[in-house]
Amino acid sequence: MRIEDIRARLLAHGAKPIHEQRLLRAWANAQPIDSGPHKAEDFLPLALRNDLPALSADLAGLARLRSEHPGEDGSARLLVELADGQTVESVLLPRDGLCVSTQVGCAVGCVFCMTGRDGLLRQVGSAEIVAQVVLARSKRFVKKVVFMGMGEPAHNLDNVLEAIDLLGTAGGIGHKNLVFSTVGDPRVFERLPQGRVKPALALSLHTTKADLRAQLLPRAPRIDPADLVEMGERYARSTGYPIQYQWTLIDGVNDGDDELDGIVRLLAGKYAIMNMIPYNTVPELEFKRPAWERATAIARTLHQRGVLTKLRNSAGQDVDGGCGQLRAREIAKGRAEREQRVASRRISIVPKAS
Numbered sequence: 001m002r003i004e005d006i007r008a009r010l011l012a013h014g015a016k017p018i019h020e021q022r023l024l025r026a027w028a029n030a031q032p033i034d035s036g037p038h039k040a041e042d043f044l045p046l047a048l049r050n051d052l053p054a055l056s057a058d059l060a061g062l063a064r065l066r067s068e069h070p071g072e073d074g075s076a077r078l079l080v081e082l083a084d085g086q087t088v089e090s091v092l093l094p095r096d097g098l099c100v101s102t103q104v105g106c107a108v109g110c111v112f113c114m115t116g117r118d119g120l121l122r123q124v125g126s127a128e129i130v131a132q133v134v135l136a137r138s139k140r141f142v143k144k145v146v147f148m149g150m151g152e153p154a155h156n157l158d159n160v161l162e163a164i165d166l167l168g169t170a171g172g173i174g175h176k177n178l179v180f181s182t183v184g185d186p187r188v189f190e191r192l193p194q195g196r197v198k199p200a201l202a203l204s205l206h207t208t209k210a211d212l213r214a215q216l217l218p219r220a221p222r223i224d225p226a227d228l229v230e231m232g233e234r235y236a237r238s239t240g241y242p243i244q245y246q247w248t249l250i251d252g253v254n255d256g257d258d259e260l261d262g263i264v265r266l267l268a269g270k271y272a273i274m275n276m277i278p279y280n281t282v283p284e285l286e287f288k289r290p291a292w293e294r295a296t297a298i299a300r301t302l303h304q305r306g307v308l309t310k311l312r313n314s315a316g317q318d319v320d321g322g323c324g325q326l327r328a329r330e331i332a333k334g335r336a337e338r339e340q341r342v343a344s345r346r347i348s349i350v351p352k353a354s
Contacts, residue, residue, distance in 0.1 A: 001062060001083070001127040003162050009055065014045035021170065027059055028130060028171035030137035062131035073313070080135065082128055086121065088150050090132045097144040100132040102160050103151025108183055109219045112250060112279060112287045115150045124151065126162035133167060144177040148202065148246075154185035161195055168197030176200045176241045183220040184228045189235060202244040202275075203232050207254045208262030216253075229266045236271040242308075243272045249298065250279045251290040260301055268306040276302075276311045 003024075010020050022043075026033045033056055034040040040049050066079040066087055074094040080101075081087050088101035102124050106116040129147075136142050145167060147153045153160045164180070167173045178199040182188050192198060207213045210224050223231075232243040245267065249255050267274060276299050279289045299311040 001058075001125045002159060003126045003130065003166055005125075006059075006127055009051075010048065013048040013051045015048050019044055019048060024166065025170040025172075027134060028166060030134045032056070033059070059127075059131065059134075062128050063135045065135060076139075078136070080132055082124070088124060088132070090136060090149060092136055092140060092142075093144075093146075095144075096141050097146060098133060098136045098142045099146050099149045100129055101149035101151055102129060102147055102153045102156050106151050107155055107219055108152045108217055110183075110217050112216065112248060112282075112285060114282055114284070120151075120155070123156045123159060126159040126166070129159060129163035130166055130171070133171065143173065144179070145173060146179040146181060146202070147199075148179070148181040152183060152185075153180055154182045154188050157187060157191060161191060164199050165195060165197050168199070176239075179244065181246065183217050184223050184231075185221050186223075186231075189231045192235065193238060198239050200239070200241040200244065201232060201235055202246055203228060204246045204248075205229075206246070206248055208259055208266055212254070225262075226266060229270065229272075232272070233270050243270070245272055245274050247274060247276050248279050249276050249290055249295055251288040251294075253287065255290050255294060255298060260298065260305075263302060263307055264305045272308070274302060274307050274309040276309060278311075278313070 006024070007020060010023065015023070022036055023033045026035045034044070034049075034052055036043070040052065044052075061083050064081045066081040068079075069077040071077070076092040078090045078092065079087055080090050082104075086104045088104055090101065091099040093099060103120060103122070104124060105118050105121040106113070107120040109116040109119070133142060133145055147160060147164075160180070164178050168175050168178055175197050176199075178197065179202050180188070180192065180199040181202040181204065183204045188201075192201065204217070205213075205225060205228070206216055208225050210222075213220070213225060214222065229245075232245075236243040247254070247263075263274065276295060278292070278295045279287055281287070281289045295311055299309045302309040
């Protein structure tokens with residue numbers, strides 16, 4: 001479901017712009033949709049009042065909590081079930097943040113990521129994206145939303161921008177606290193400046209070498225890292241928000257001194273923050289997390305050489321919940337249970353020996 005579908009439904013039941021604004025604001029803030037200073041019977045058209053119970057149920061069904069996995073750092077990984085039974089992951093972050101998913105699966109195919117192993121299954125509608133925020137807000141206060149969960153936001157641009165617009169207006173979230181994360185796509189730099197809500201931008205860099213980036217992100221647009229940084233710099237200067245460069249630090253892959261030299265060459269003096277995130281080791285994949293001492297030394301060196309660098313942990317490391325892992329485990333569990341049921345039926349129909 002898209003937000004425009006909700007607007008069309010409200011209009012069909014006699015809603016005027018003031019009614020629409022009130023209901024969408026209540027929903028986006030996880031309040032009863034008929035909440036407000038005036039009683040619904042004194043404010044809303046009769047047809048709309050009659051539809052409120054069904055509308056509330058439909059909105060609640062957009063994103064339901066399948067399971068929750070609290071982390072020791074104050075985060076919590078949420079496996080969220082959509083109305084069609086597909087699942088995505090959201091993460092409640094420390095300091096009132098939330099990470100949401102924009103696709104079921106992903107087409108970029110980053111070789112170190114679980115999400116893209118099965119490719120793209122479907123887009124997440126703009127209402128489903130907002131519904132992840134509503135679900136999170138029903139559990140705790142949320143003032144920042146980052147679009148860094150499952151999926152590539154640039155491949156679902158209309159839905160993501162529609163969700164950002166609602167969250168930055170009726171949802172009451174500051175524009176710089178809406179963070180659009182992407183591997184880099186020319187459409188992003190064309191579309192984001194045109195919106196009335198201009199989010200902060202996070203660019204997944206991961207390496208300064210074009211050939212290595214093509215190997216790590218096999219289906220990302222072939223943009224040279226230097227060109228990507230220049231496009232990011234223009235957007236940063238136009239919005240007044242520094243670009244956040246994301247770097248998943250993988251042992252023996254992109255943690256060498258040559259990469260540090262490349263980062264300094266590209267980012268020194270830029271309006272930017274380098275977020276170094278040590279890789280969240282996944283048993284099914286060959287990549288490894290570097291030693292924390294090495295990660296700390298890298299961040300310190302970059303900072304000393306003029307690149308503002310923050311060393312971050314992927315939230316919920318202790319619950320083994322890197323993006324795509326909860327969903328993958330749930331699918332594997334369901335597959336194993338089905339196979340067990342099939343095997344049990346086969347055993348039960350084997351005739352007994354006479």
